[in-house]
Amino acid sequence: MTRRIKLGVLGGTFNPLHMGHLIIAQEAYLRLRLDKVIFVPAATPPHKPQEDLLDAMHRYRMVALTLRNDPRFVASDMEIKRSGKSYTVDTLEELRKKYGPRAEIYLIVGSDTLDEFPTWKDFPRIAQISQIVVVVRPGHSLERIDDLKAILGEDKVEEIKGLMLKDPLISISASDIRRRVARGESIRYLVPRTVERYIKKHRLYSYGKRQKGLML
Numbered sequence: 781m782t783r784r785i786k787l788g789v790l791g792g793t794f795n796p797l798h799m800g801h802l803i804i805a806q807e808a809y810l811r812l813r814l815d816k817v818i819f820v821p822a823a824t825p826p827h828k829p830q831e832d833l834l835d836a837m838h839r840y841r842m843v844a845l846t847l848r849n850d851p852r853f854v855a856s857d858m859e860i861k862r863s864g865k866s867y868t869v870d871t872l873e874e875l876r877k878k879y880g881p882r883a884e885i886y887l888i889v890g891s892d893t894l895d896e897f898p899t900w901k902d903f904p905r906i907a908q909i910s911q912i913v914v915v916v917r918p919g920h921s922l923e924r925i926d927d928l929k930a931i932l933g934e935d936k937v938e939e940i941k942g943l944m945l946k947d948p949l950i951s952i953s954a955s956d957i958r959r960r961v962a963r964g965e966s967i968r969y970l971v972p973r974t975v976e977r978y979i980k981k982h983r984l985y986s987y988g989k990r991q992k993g994l995m996l
């Protein structure tokens with residue numbers, strides 16, 4: 781009998797990858813006893829403002845470079861290869877096809893995503909293919925989770941509540957990292973060394989333009 785495979789999926793813009801992403805992936809990996817967590821950088825996210833979005837290849841490379849030494853995690857370029865708007869439902873369908881019906885797919889999302897769910901393409905299908913793991917994010921209330929009952933039904937929402945990861949709370953965000961880089965402030969300890977070096981090497985996020993001191 782083939783063993784069930786338990787896959788975590790962490791989608792996002794990763795603009796750039798930061799310690800918050802790695803910590804939540806690790807929490808999900810440990811608590812849900814996952815076999816792997818797949819990080820999937822979006823090519824063109826349907827829900828994020830585009831102005832300061834770095835080219836997808838840069839974002840993907842920062843993720844891939846960082847994860848290559850951790851066998852628990854893997855970077856996927858499936859959304860970048862697919863091009864066009866990156867819909868989570870398409871990614872999950874692709875993974876379901878690849879790994880078959882025996883795979884348990886856990887979609888890992890921060891709680892800031894809760895309010896957006898009703899606007900996601902084929903959200904009920906997403907909840908059918910995967911089990912949704914909401915990671916609580918500071919400053920993002922969980923009040924509206926019950927609103928999802930109208931779309932998913934009571935049982936599914938109770939299941940989501942049961943899978944929720946409530947700690948540790950991490951207030952790191954990619955937008956704060958970008959602001960810090962543009963101001964020439966250190967981002968050490970907020971992002972992995974690989975990401976710090978990559979940003980410096982490619983002078984990303986206005987690196988150096990407004991820099992007063994040494995960042996690294």
Ligand code: ATP
Nearest residue numbers: 791792793794800889890915917950952953954955
């Ligand atoms: P930005 O600040 O640009 O909006 P972000 O920090 O939210 O970016 P994303 O790449 O959009 O980073 O995040 C990918 C996924 O990881 C999303 O589901 C997001 O909610 C979640 N996430 C990111 N940072 C955290 C965090 N500190 N705690 C919990 N979840 C997080």
